Amino acid sequence: MSKYLVSGSGGFLGFYLAKKLAEQGHSVVAVDVELQVGSQSRMVELEAIDGIEVIRGDLTNEEFVSTLPSVDGVYHMAALNGTQKFYSDPWKVVRHSTIPTITLLERYGRDPLEFFFYAGSSEAYASSxxxxxxxxxxxxxxxxxxxxxxxxxxxxxxxxxxxxxAVFAAAVELGTPAVVGRFHNAYGPNMGIHHVIPDFIERGKNGVFELYGANNTRSFIYIDDAIESVIAVANNAVGEVVNIGSPNEINMIDLAQIIMEEAGWSGEVKNFDAPVGSVLRRAPDISRLAEIIDVEKFVNLNEGIRRTLPSYL
Known part of the structure; x- marks a missing residue:
């Protein structure tokens, strides 16, 4: 079994990834600065799991990062995410979504790693x-x-x-075995706030059915499938960029109807404009991912919402 570092382990993706790696028998170094809502409780939960070493610290601090232990592979999941934060705290988003990549590459880029997995985002496609x-x-x-x-x-x-x-520059100059997974709207239980699914659920609990960008489309991948995809991509696609998501595009009004149906709610959905800069359509081509993992077994959206709802209700 290998030893892996998971940055951003207090975040939604990093938390589930750290747990899955430990379940597989790997040793995990779970690192987080605990900026996000819910990250502290997630890190406490990880501390109780055999095989996981929790380290709290700021990945923007190069001195701190230099003290992190040697590992066989890096899953760099840390970033300051949450759509509302893009508008309310843009400098914090930039700081905590860029500098950790540099410090971790300085620390691990020259090491004989199996891979350095970087969690990219479908937001990169927006202007295209x-x-x-x-x-x-x-x-x-x-x-x-x-x-x-x-x-x-x-x-x-x-x-x-x-x-x-940055990671592909490090691949050329430092020899880093870089691989990128571009995420497209992973969701699931306890995913936090400031995302379309939990935001709609939180309002819906109070009988408020408000939707922002009803005609915008997205695709969604359930957390279990996202984590299985991360591990498969990291181990089979070094040197590549691979979309991680579902090709099943759905508009937000239909998503709202699924949530209401699964929650047993009824009422009129009030539609508002999408946030400024929000792309109208987004869904990935997952042909390459399908060569690496069986995407036919992915959880469908109705079932995924059904599994997600109890953590918010």
Whole structure:
């Protein structure tokens, strides 16, 4: 069994990944600065699991990162995510979504790793689709760009794009075995707040059925499938960028209806404009992912919502 570092272990993806690796018998170094709502309780839960060493610290601090132990592979999941934060705390988003990538590459980039997995984001596709009308579902090889650096929504998408450039630069100069997984809307129990599914559920509990960007489309991948995909991509696609998601595109009004149906709610959904800079359509081409993992077994959206609801209700 191997020893892996999981950055951002107090976050949604990092938490489930750390647990899964430990279940598989690996040793896990779980690192987080605990910026997100719920991250403290997740880290406490990880401390109780055999095979997981929890380390609390700021990955923007190079001195702290230099003290982290040697490992066989790195899963770099840390970033400051949450759509509302892109607008309310854009500088914090940039700081905590870029500097940790640099410090971790400085620490581990030259080590004889199995892989350095970087958690990319579908936000990187936004201007390709909005500005140039690129095909949806979108392949990994489409040109990427930043439509307007003055638009603070790019605090996250631009940071994640920067991270992809950083890991492949490290691959050339440092010999880092870099691999990128571009996530498309992973969801599941206890995923936190400031995302479309938990936000709608939180309002719906109080009988408020408000939706922002009803005609926007997204695709969603259940957390268990996302984590299985991460592990498969890290071990089978070094040197590549691979979409991690579902190609099943759905508009937000239909998503709201599924949530209400599964929760047993009824009422009129009030529609509001999408946040500024929000892309109209987004869904991944997962042809490459399907060569690595059996995507036919992925949990469908109705079942995934059914599994997710109890943690919020």
């Amino acid at each position: 689709i909005t500005k140039f009308g690129w095909e949806v579902p979108t392949k990994e090889d489409v040109p990427l760009g930043i439509q307007d650096p003055k638009e603070v929504r790019w605090s996250y998408g631009g940071s994640k794009l920067h991270g992809e450039i």
